[in-house]
Amino acid sequence: MSHSHDHDHEHDHEHPAAPMVEEITDFEVLEIAVRELAIEKGLFTAEDHRKFTEWAEQIGPAAGSRLVAKAWTDPAYKARVLNDAVEACKEIGIDWTEPTGSGTPSDYMNLRVLEDTPTLHHVIVCTLCSCYPRPLLGHSPYWYRSPNYRRRLIRWPRQVLAEFGLLMSPEVEIRVEDSNQKCRFMVLPARPGGTEGWSEEQLAEIVTRDTMIGVALPRAGRTADDTRPVHKARRPVPHETEARP
């Protein structure tokens, strides 16, 4: 096999490389060793492993968004979601018992969907570690796993939500659900005004990951791909070059 490398490697790497851990840890070695031996013993195949890895790296919150959008438009479906969420997930193509492509048996097959109302707001956390409804929401964000969020949310929920820019009125009760080792939770936010007549696809676009964790509320016109707001500094500090006459 011949490779045609006629481009100049030098100029491709002018920016500094991202920092890396420059030593081989015992855990990196252990993970490879255990996996290779398990494959050699016939416990699974390298192809199985590759498929699971590919799946695990690409899952996101799209399935959760579909579930919420369907529950908003179909009251009978919403009732099924609240009654038996794992079973209701199958209707949107997520089978928690079937790994790759849909669910994963590593997650407990006990999901409860928490319905927000005008006077009750839910937010989820895992105070112990990082339990999260992966088949529906993908991988948890970094802050969800941080001690800052895990320790403080249960004690000062309003303050923590305010740090996410979510200011809840005092009349709204805030309920924090702590995902324990046996149960996963997801928030079913209230459908926002201004979305009357929208299709499920349109609704799903505004059901972002954070709205299903409970640190944000869905809003007509706001999607995860929104342009990020830029606020100009009120007292900008001029760059040295600009400050020169």
Place this chain on the structure above:
Amino acid sequence: MTATVGDTPIKLLETLHAEDHAWANIAPRYGVTDADPPWKVSLYATLECLSVGEALPSLERRHIEDRLGETLYRQIPGPEQQLLSLAHILLSRGLLSEQDLSERLRTVRQRLEAG
């Protein structure tokens, strides 16, 4: 195979630089801010594969992990604790042998350090 997994320390696993090599401790030394070690997804995949093949059902594993995490591997952070527990279970149940694992640890390190 569902042999009981005890809390007796396994000599081979005790020789690892567990706390010092844990991602939470080693990553900051290199200015790396990723929350998880790069091998974590691969470990997840291994766990899924073992469960699907019924060599080690997830629920059973999690119960043992929880117990070992409160006893033997209490001082070790998340993904490392999970990996140590997995190795502990596989060795305790005879799905892997200490001798094989010891030899493989040596050859994998050799391979990674080559060149």
